[in-house]
Amino acid sequence: MHAPKDIPDMNINSTNGAIEQSEKGKPIQAASEPSQAGLLQLVICVTGIYASFLSWGVLQEAITTTYYPVHPPTSAVPNPQTERFTFSLVLNTIQSFFAVITGSMYLYFSTPRGSSTPSIFPTSRILIPLVLVSLSTSLASPFGYASLAHIDYVTFTLAKSCKLLPVMFLHLTIFQKRYPLYKYGVILLLTIGVATFTLHHPGTAKKSSGSKGPNASSLFGLFLLFINLLLDGLTNTTQDHIFTSPKLYGKFSGPQMMVAQNFISTILTSAYLVIMPHLSTSILPLLPLPIPPSQTSELSSAIAFLSRHPQATKDVVAFAACGAIGQLFIFYTLAHFSSLLLVTVTLTRKMLTMLLSVVWFGHQLSGGQWVGVGLVFGGIGAEAWVQRKEKEKKLREKAKEGKSL
Structure with a gap:
């Protein structure tokens, strides 16, 4: 889906929500060093992240899965026809517009007094990768929303937690990058976990009784979601390239990325919504759209x-507002506290989102599905734990080097 995508990936190198460091060991952020902040600020940040994104997740499921009657029931028609919100690009546009407003406010008020507000386009070179980021995020959302017609929201949330898969796939195939052995172990756990969860889904069980429809539908939903994750991975790798190439693009902070990416996305999706209805119907079927184009x-x-x-x-407006406000808490937390804290908050937030979906919307999970959930979040937690140990080891080595000088 469109960012915030299970906690936004706009200012950080993200795998499964775990924040990696830049090559110099510092968070990729505007502030050179996280400032000291008090316990009250910490509580406010964590509470803000949980409240914003848990609400965001509930609203997302409500918007995409609720069926509304076309007209109020009458004695003549006690059960009127129902309809569901399927306008993913409109939802994208509203959300990105809200993010531009809140991001611009954050960028302005976070700029030190006496300094000019940083430009969201510091160099002309940065336009091409920023457009690529905006295109990938804008294209990812329709695939994500289309998958919800074939899989439930719990499956969607669990699979979206596995961002490491497409990110590693793109790095391995495009950039020929090698990873530590433990990351391949994490990939194996995530894959087994999602497969276990899917195979134990009640709809899949019908396959044994001769009904192949639900199973085929679930597989198609997972295929759409895989494309969504692949585009998410392209977003991440391109963002990483921008943040780690200051010589090419200049110094670029998370808030600048938030505003620039959402600004371009708003323009692109708005242009699509306005221009597409005027295109010839002979052209529309040729476009690689995840949802069949409509003449309306x-x-x-x-x-x-x-x-x-x-x-x-009300749900759409609240959804966009929660996502935009949640991103502000993410950026503030990263600027004033350890990035490892954000890893923990991100991981637990995803788990709580799924559990809240189960409780709020009455989803029933089988024992096998809970095993799949445990494997996925166990793999994510193990990755975060290993990264924490690696960072602690690097800090100890730097401390020793400092003493020896």
Whole structure:
């Protein structure tokens, strides 16, 4: 889905939500060193992240899975036809627009007094990779939302926690990068976990009774989600390239990325929504769209849908606001506290999002599915633990070098 994508990847090198460090060992962030902050600030940051993104997850599921009656029930038609919000690009545009506003405010107020606000486009060279990031995030969302027509939200959330798979795949195939052995072990755990969860899904069990439809639908949903994750991986690798190439693009901070990426995304998706209905119907079928193109305008259809269902309008606005506000807490936490703290918060937030979905929407998980959940989050937790140990080891080595000088 569109960022915040299970905690935004706009200012950090992300694998499964774990924050890696730049080559110099410092967080890729605007502040050169995290400032000292008090316990109250820590509590506010953690509470803000949990509240924003747990609400964001609940609203996301409500928006994409709730069926609304086309008209109120009557005596003549007690069970009217229902409809669901399927306008992913409109949702993308609203969310990115909100993120531009909040990100711009954060960038302005976080700039020291007497200094000019950093430009979101410090060099002309940075435009191409930023457009690529915006395109990948904008294209990823329709695939993610389309997958929800074939898999439930719990499966979606679990699979979205496995961002390490596409990131490593792209680094291995494109950049020929090698990884430590433990990361391949994490990949194995994640793959087995998702496979176990999917195979024990109630819909998959129907395959044994001769009904192949639900199983085929689930596989197609996972295929769409894999494309979504692959585009997420492209987003991450391109962001990494921007952040780790200051000689090419100049110094670029997380808040600058947040504003620039969402600004370009808003322009791209808005242009698509306005121009697409005017294209010839002979061109539309040739476009590689995850959802079959319609001759009707998605923008006008979405506006009509929201006007018919005020509750959906409230959910969409709240969804965009929660995502944008949550990103601010992420950036503030990374700037004032250890990135390892953000790793822990991110991991536990994802687990709580899935559990909240189970409780809030009444999903039932089998024993085999809980085993799959344990394998996935166990692998993510193990990765975070190993990274923590590696960082502690590097800090000890630096301390020894400092004493010897």
